[in-house]
Amino acid sequence: MKDSAVSLPFSMRRYVKDIDGLQAVFVLTFPDGNLYSSWTSPHSSIDTESTAGYLGDLIRANRKVIKQLDIPENVQITIESQPFVLLVKEINKYFDIVTIFNRSVSLGIMRMELKNLIEQIEPHLKTVTPSALNEGVKLINFLKRYSIDTHVALDRLSLVTGIDVSKFHNPMGLTEEEIEKVREGVKYILGLQKLPF
Amino acid sequence: MSRFCSGKTDLMYLWNTPVVYHCHHFNLFLDQTIEDTLGPQKSYELRSNVAYRAWYQLLADAISNSDVSTPIEKLTLAKTIFKNMGHGKINLFWETNKGEAIGEFLHYGYSWKQKYGEFVKRFHPADPVAAGFARAAIEVSFNLPTFSLTTDETQCIAIDSEQCYFTIDLQSSPKDEYPLVDREYCENLEMLYRPGKYEEKVREVAKALKEFTAGVKGDERGLVEAFGVYVTMHLSNYYNGITYETLKYLEENKPFLTKPFANLAKESGHVCVFNTFGGILTSAEWESLYGKPSNDPELLISYLTGIARALGFGKWVIKDFEPNKLLVLRTYINYEAPYYLARFGHCKEPNNFFVRGASQAFMVLIDKLDWESEITLNDELYRKLFKEGIGWKVEETKSICTGSAYTEVVVTRE
Numbered sequence: 231m232k233d234s235a236v237s238l239p240f241s242m243r244r245y246v247k248d249i250d251g252l253q254a255v256f257v258l259t260f261p262d263g264n265l266y267s268s269w270t271s272p273h274s275s276i277d278t279e280s281t282a283g284y285l286g287d288l289i290r291a292n293r294k295v296i297k298q299l300d301i302p303e304n305v306q307i308t309i310e311s312q313p314f315v316l317l318v319k320e321i322n323k324y325f326d327i328v329t330i331f332n333r334s335v336s337l338g339i340m341r342m343e344l345k346n347l348i349e350q351i352e353p354h355l356k357t358v359t360p361s362a363l364n365e366g367v368k369l370i371n372f373l374k375r376y377s378i379d380t381h382v383a384l385d386r387l388s389l390v391t392g393i394d395v396s397k398f399h400n401p402m403g404l405t406e407e408e409i410e411k412v413r414e415g416v417k418y419i420l421g422l423q424k425l426p427f
Numbered sequence: 428m429s430r431f432c433s434g435k436t437d438l439m440y441l442w443n444t445p446v447v448y449h450c451h452h453f454n455l456f457l458d459q460t461i462e463d464t465l466g467p468q469k470s471y472e473l474r475s476n477v478a479y480r481a482w483y484q485l486l487a488d489a490i491s492n493s494d495v496s497t498p499i500e501k502l503t504l505a506k507t508i509f510k511n512m513g514h515g516k517i518n519l520f521w522e523t524n525k526g527e528a529i530g531e532f533l534h535y536g537y538s539w540k541q542k543y544g545e546f547v548k549r550f551h552p553a554d555p556v557a558a559g560f561a562r563a564a565i566e567v568s569f570n571l572p573t574f575s576l577t578t579d580e581t582q583c584i585a586i587d588s589e590q591c592y593f594t595i596d597l598q599s600s601p602k603d604e605y606p607l608v609d610r611e612y613c614e615n616l617e618m619l620y621r622p623g624k625y626e627e628k629v630r631e632v633a634k635a636l637k638e639f640t641a642g643v644k645g646d647e648r649g650l651v652e653a654f655g656v657y658v659t660m661h662l663s664n665y666y667n668g669i670t671y672e673t674l675k676y677l678e679e680n681k682p683f684l685t686k687p688f689a690n691l692a693k694e695s696g697h698v699c700v701f702n703t704f705g706g707i708l709t710s711a712e713w714e715s716l717y718g719k720p721s722n723d724p725e726l727l728i729s730y731l732t733g734i735a736r737a738l739g740f741g742k743w744v745i746k747d748f749e750p751n752k753l754l755v756l757r758t759y760i761n762y763e764a765p766y767y768l769a770r771f772g773h774c775k776e777p778n779n780f781f782v783r784g785a786s787q788a789f790m791v792l793i794d795k796l797d798w799e800s801e802i803t804l805n806d807e808l809y810r811k812l813f814k815e816g817i818g819w820k821v822e823e824t825k826s827i828c829t830g831s832a833y834t835e836v837v838v839t840r841e
Contacts, residue, residue, distance in 0.1 A: 277814060378546055378806075381813045382694050385687035389463040394683045419463075421547035 242269035245350050249343050251335035253314060254278070256285050256328045257321070257351070262427070263290050264371055266325065276330065283375040289326040292318055306344075308337070317344050325355050365409045366401030368427060373416045383419070390415040428511055428644075429492065430660075432637050432739070433614060436760045438663075439739030442492050443610040444485040445663035446512075447739040447762045448640070450656035451538035453699030458535065458553075460691040461669050464677065464684070467551035471558075475578065476603060477668035478559025484607050485662060486567045501568035509560055511644040512660040513651035517557055521565045521595065528561040528578070530554060530591035532648040538657045539585040542806065552583035554591050556665065561593055562600075574602045607664045608765045616768070619832040620759045623744035625729035632733025635716055636707075640737065654706030655804055663739075666781075667766030674778065675771065689780055696784025697791075697817065698809065704734050705792055705804045720798040724750035727798070731789045732756075740785070746835065751794055754838040756786045761834060764827035777826030779834045786836045790819045816841065 242255050246269050253274045257267040263286025270278050292307055309316040310333075317329045317340055327348060331340045370384075377383040388395035391411040397404060404412065417425060431440045439446050462470040486505050495501050502519055510516055515533035520526050530536070536553040543549070558578040566576060577598045582588035623629075643658070645651055651658040670692055677685045707713055708720050708730060720727060728748050735743045741761035748754055758764075763779045795812055796802055821838045825831040 279814065378543070378810065379694070379698075379813075380810070381816050382691055385690045385694075386460075386463050388687040389460070389684060389691070392681065392684065395687045421549060423548075 242267050242351075245347055249347070251332040251339075252329065252343065253332060254281070254330040255347070256282055257355075258282070258286055258289055258326050258328070260293060260320075260324055260326055261290060262368060263287060264368055279374055279380065283371075285328050289318065289328070292326075293320070306341070315340060317341070319344060319348065321348055321352055321355055327351075364402055364404075366404040366412060369409070369412045369416050369425075370398055370401045372425065372427075373419065376420055386419055387412065387415050390418055428489075428508060430641065431610070433610075435742075436614060436618060437633065437736040437739070437742045438613050438760065438762055440610045440613075441485060441508075441512075441660070442488040444481075444488050445608060445610065445613055445762060445765070446485075446660050447663050447666070448658055449661050449666070449738075450654075450658055450699055450703040451534065451542065452656060452702045453695050454535060454659060454661070455539055455542060456695040456698050457666065457670065457692065458555075460688065460695060461673050462551070463691070464673050464688060471551070471555045471580075473672060474669050475555035475558040475562075476601065477672065478556045478662075478665050479562045479600075480559075480603065480607060481662035481664040481668065482560045482563035483567060483573065484609070484664065486563050490567060498568045498570075502564060505560075505564040505568060509557075509564075510649035513645045513658055514557065514560070514649060514661075515645075516649040517560065519561055519564055519595075521569060524597040526561075526565055526595035528557070528593040528595060530557050530593070532650055533557045533584075533591050534650065534657060534659055536583050536585040536591050537650070541657075544585070549585050551586065552580040552591075553585040554580055554583060554593075557591065558593055561595055565595060571597075574600045576600065606769055607668075608769045612769060613760070613765045616760060616765060617832075618742065618759050620742055621744070623746050623757065624748055625725060625732070625745060628726070628729040629733040629736065629743075629745070632717075632730055633736035636734060636737030639712065639716075654703060654710050654712075656703050656706055658703070663762045664766060667763055670763075670780065671767050671770065671778075685776075689778070692780035693784040693787070693821070696781040697788045698784075699781075700731075700785040700788035701791060701809065702804055703738075704731055704788065705796070705802070707734055708792075708798070709802050709804065722798050724748075724793050727793045728754070728789060731792065735785065740781075743782075751790075752840065754786060754790050754836075756782070756789070756836050756838070758782055758827075758834045759832070760827070764834065767828045773830045774826075774828050776829070777823035777834070778828050779823060779826055779836075782834055783821045783823055783836055786838050787817055787819050787821045790838050791817060794818070 246252055246255055254270045254276045259266050265282040268278055268282060270276050304320050307318040313333050315331050315333055320326050329344050373383050374380055384395055384398045393408055429442050489508055490501050495504050506517060516531040518529045533554045535556055539553045558580050561578050562576045576595055577600050578593045578595050580593050582590060582592035584591055643651055677688055728745060732743050732745055742759040744757045746755040746757045761779060761782055763781055818841055819838050820841045821836050823836050825835040827834050
């Protein structure tokens with residue numbers, strides 16, 4: 231079973247193991263759309279890192295539309311396609327969840343499994359606010375999303391910043407000075423003069 | 428140009444200067460690694476200084492083995508060598524105390540633009556190898572003292588200039604006078620060679636490919652575009668100089684960075700072999716020699732090892748091979764080790780990074796590609812295949828540089 235490559239604060243693995251037809255789960259922060267936790271089936275072709283990046287955009291857009299249309303909060307959005315069905319739901323003010331099921335699973339089962347999953351993980355998320363997901367996490371996620379050679383991006387960042395590469399596997403532990411170096415390093419590697427956040 | 432392929436070591440020389448074939452993927456990734464480590468300015472200085480020394484060695488060698496006598500004749504020979512080696516076209520002008528160089532299709536700047544230009548904006552020039560060449564060519568041709576010139580690349584197509592332009596000034600540059608290795612040194616190193624598995628096929632492939640590449644030289648642009656890559660015949664002393672001088676700097680100043688550095692130096696080997704060797708195997712030229720490859724792993728590993736020998740990488744031998752499970756590769760000599768031994772003597776930690784990455788790529792090429800289907804090797808495929816990691820791990824269990832009789836790498840699944 232694949233958890234995210236970068237050490238994320240929360241492991242989904244134990245909550246998803248008995249769910250048939252589940253291809254992937256993503257828990258993302260709002261409003262930044264950063265990946266907080268994920269799980270992808272080993273039999274799935276879903277690319278965790280890049281999918282998470284685009285789901286961040288989806289949940290931000292989703293919340294804006296809900297607000298614009300004055301729809302009551304805590305709605306569930308269903309995106310049906312072949313071969314997947316995506317369920318998007320707000321867990322609380324700071325977190326959204328996206329589950330990806332095989333089309334073959336009935337919608338009723340999907341909704342029930344999602345409800346059970348949220349009930350299990352919500353107690354953990356109650357104690358977390360996105361300020362705990364600091365700048366370091368955002369920067370590392372951004373680098374991994376957009377770098378050309380993702381599998382060696384952190385090694386490059388280590389050389390460019392002079393920071394031990396092991397520190398990037400727990401970016402919440404980076405100091406302010408290190409975060410500033412990481413910011414400059416990410417800009418350098420991606421060839422950007424400024425970052426979009 | 429007088430190319431010599433040693434049957435004893437499978438190393439390659441132009442006259443007496445060690446050379447090796449490498450593609451733009453390797454060249455750009457290795458230079459990028461040095462740049463990441465030292466920063467753009469310091470890394471440019473190191474790379475151009477190392478390139479200057481390596482080019483000087485070659486050009487002095489070439490001129491002493493030719494019948495050119497006037498400065499213009501020598502300069503013309505130098506530019507021809509540069510072009511034939513696939514480094515692009517460069518025009519050099521020198522008058523008393525000042526000169527300039529104008530580069531067209533310089534390998535590094537041009538191929539950087541081709542590979543990365545669409546995705547990444549670059550802010551620093553990319554051609555320290557050409558800068559080093561310009562210094563060496565002028566000094567050798569006009570009988571100037573060594574280390575008497577400096578260059579500055581003020582325009583580069585990789586940073587969106589129309590051309591690559593260098594100023595050349597009569598001004599002392601830092602003197603680095605440690606020895607560079609040559610053919611005599613490399614060929615006289617003790618080599619304890621034992622044939623490995625599939626040796627007959629490996630030798631056959633190496634021989635055929637050496638014959639094929641004998642006539643390869645730069646086109647009208649001064650580029651060698653073949654097998655889906657831009658190939659250079661390049662200076663082993665350049666590659667080893669920039670790699671090991673940087674490694675030494677890290678060992679003495681920032682030892683905790685040696686691991687990511689080694690990983691990236693290894694990756695430069697991986698990206699090179701994946702693209703170049705894969706490109707060779709999918710080429711029409713290969714098909715005319717051996718037919719389209721099949722998925723036979725034993726045949727593939729022998730092809731890949733033969734290609735390594737043909738490109739001047741050294742005496743590579745398959746010690747053990749279990750398809751899709753294990754590769755034990757030995758190099759009884761490789762193009763990395765002689766430089767390190769001459770410059771620093773023995774080291775504590777193995778450091779033949781290219782061999783590591785190349786051997787990983789061998790297993791990847793056999794494992795991840797279906798050779799009986801149509802394969803398109805490109806950057807998009809590379810990123811897709813390796814986004815989550817390579818899938819094979821490699822350990823350099825023995826190293827010539829630590830005093831072993833051979834370098835040995837063991838590749839297994841992650």
